[in-house]
Amino acid sequence: MSRGRKVLIALVAVFVLLIAAVVAAGAWFRPMLMTGTGYAAHNACAIHFLTGRDDPESDLPPNPLVPLLRTEIDDSEGRVRSSVLGVAFAQEAWASEYGCAVGDGRAEGSEYSSLVRPAEDRPEGIGLPQATDVPAEVGAALDRAADVEGTRALVAVHRGEILDEWYADGFGPDTRQLGWSMAKSVAATLVGRAQQEFPDADLDPAGTALRSEWTDERAQISLDDLLRMTSGLEWDEDYDLGTPITEMLFAEPDMAAFAAAQPLAHDPGTFRQYSSGTTNIVCDLLHERTGLGPEMADELLFAPLGMTSAVLEADASGRSVCSSYLWATPRDWARFGQFALDDGEVDGRRLLPAGWMDYATTVVPAGGEPEPYGAQWWVNDPGDGSPLRLPGIPADAYWAAGHDGQYIVVVPSAELVVVRTGFTPGGTIYGLGIEKLVGDLARAVG
Known part of the structure; x- marks a missing residue:
């Protein structure tokens, strides 16, 4: 050759x-x-x-x-x-x-619609009028919090009235903002609303055998386990390319089915692993048991609260992405916080079962992640005598928290709701000045 x-x-x-x-x-x-x-x-x-x-x-x-x-x-x-x-x-x-x-095409039954529209006024719901007597310390507290990089909006509400609000350039009271995992607290509230409106829907938190394909040990997972992040299903919540959370949110047409297919890593109820997947399983169960489609959140929660801007997105299967994809104006996020503060009542009408918020903000001991967590709400007081998570704010505070620095903090003892939205990658409740902001506001109105 x-x-x-x-x-x-x-x-x-x-x-x-x-x-x-x-x-x-x-x-x-x-x-x-x-x-x-x-x-x-x-x-x-x-x-x-x-x-x-x-x-x-x-x-x-x-x-x-x-x-x-x-x-x-x-x-x-x-x-x-x-x-x-x-x-x-x-x-x-x-x-x-x-x-x-x-997805590869438009979801079956959906139609193209631009959702850029002004929020319409509704006679019902939570009004949030402007307060007339505002302590000077309130504005100073918001100004300090606004200096944190990536802050886009701040709203402070006391006794159902807006004390003050702040918006970054390019954002305003009518700009929808993504709450990321603040949607999880909404998901838990939807469970309570579904219990109230569909008493025969078999939504007891202790209920098991939640999915037909769970014929193995996963049949022992309860609704309470899903809500408290103790399902035992294997999961990785790190927002890196190729992890289960990012694959579910950005590559899977049926997010709940993807999450439900994960194997067990721990016995149900014994180990807390924060998981967006389990929240989507919860809302998939709500769709099935109530018979409601993607309009579920609108009918059960947004309309009666007057959250006219709120859009809970659906995946390609038409199921609500209750873990992550809820858009609303900061004022509408504040309306949701006020609803929680008022224990699920609007204008004297009870929309949540009595004691639901106590259930949702009570910590149940489990192994795994140590931060005190209720049923899709973060909690300040672990309830076991150990130190408060944020000692600078009242012990009874609890909050919804989302990726990149989204927070709704509810302080029942101060009759206070505080909203912070923004885009601060890697930001945590410790590094965003949330503790100082809420503590300063609680003292200002106290």
């Missing part, structure tokens, strides 16, 4: 190996890259069609993939396409009356 032929064969072999390596690398990285483009598509779709903003890139987290993403918006079809460099790993999101869903 001639030397030239040997060189040619060697070059062909190298080329084949390179192609094989590229294919293998693509297969290896595909789930992560599809997660990234799904995130970008959903983010751009929701910001464009739900808020009317034109800066979706401002809500993308710091990640090496971000500079490689390309996004196209089709206003005529309500479609957004994101890809890597415009050619690979494309994902699409479709806008409908229930937000944006990632």
Whole structure:
């Protein structure tokens, strides 16, 4: 064999190996890259069609993939396409009356609808009038909190009246903002509302055998276990590309089914593992037991509270994404906090079962994550004599918390509700000045 032929064969072999390596690398990285483009598509779709903003890139987290993403918006079809460099790993999101869903096409039965619209006035609900006698310390407290990087809105409510509010440039009282995991506290409240409105729906927190495919040890998981994050299902809540949480939110058409398919890692009720997946299983159960579709949150909660801006998005299967995808104005988030503070009553009408908020904010001992947690609400007082989580605010405080710095803090003893929304990647309740803000406000109105 001639030397030239040997060189040619060697070059062909190298080329084949390179192609094989590229294919293998693509297969290896595909789930992560599809997660990234799904995130970008959903983010751009929701910001464009739900808020009317034109800066979706401002809500993308710091990640090496971000500079490689390309996004196209089709206003005529309500479609957004994101890809890597415009050619690979494309994902699409479709806008409908229930937000944006990632999928290969529009969800069956959904229609394109731009949700950029002014919040309409409703005669019913929680009014939140402006307070007329406001201590000077309130404005100073909000000004200090506004200096925290990424803060977009602050609202302070005392005895059902707005004391003061603050908005960053480009945001205002009518701008919907994503609450991320603050939606989990709404999900727990929806369980209470469903109990109240559908007494025969078999929604006892102690109930088990929740899904037909759970024919193994998972049949012992109770609704209470799901609400308290003690289901025992294997999960990873880290927001890295390719983890269960990001795969579920940005690559799975049926999020609850994906979460329910996870294996058991611990005996139910024994180990607390924060999981967005279990919250979506809860809302899937609510859909099944009540017979309500994606309009469930509107009918059970948003309409009676007057939360006219609220949009709880559905996934491609038409099921509500109760873990993460609730958009509302800061004032409507405050209305929800006021509803919790009022123990589930609006204008003297009881909308939650008596004692529901006590149940939701009571810590039940379990192994695993140590932070005091109730039923989809974070709690200041562990209830076992150990130190308060935030010693600078009243012991009876509890809160809804979301990714990137979203908070609704409820302080019953001070008759106070405080809302903070923003985009602060990596921000925690300890680093965002929440404790000082709430403590200062509680003292100002005390």
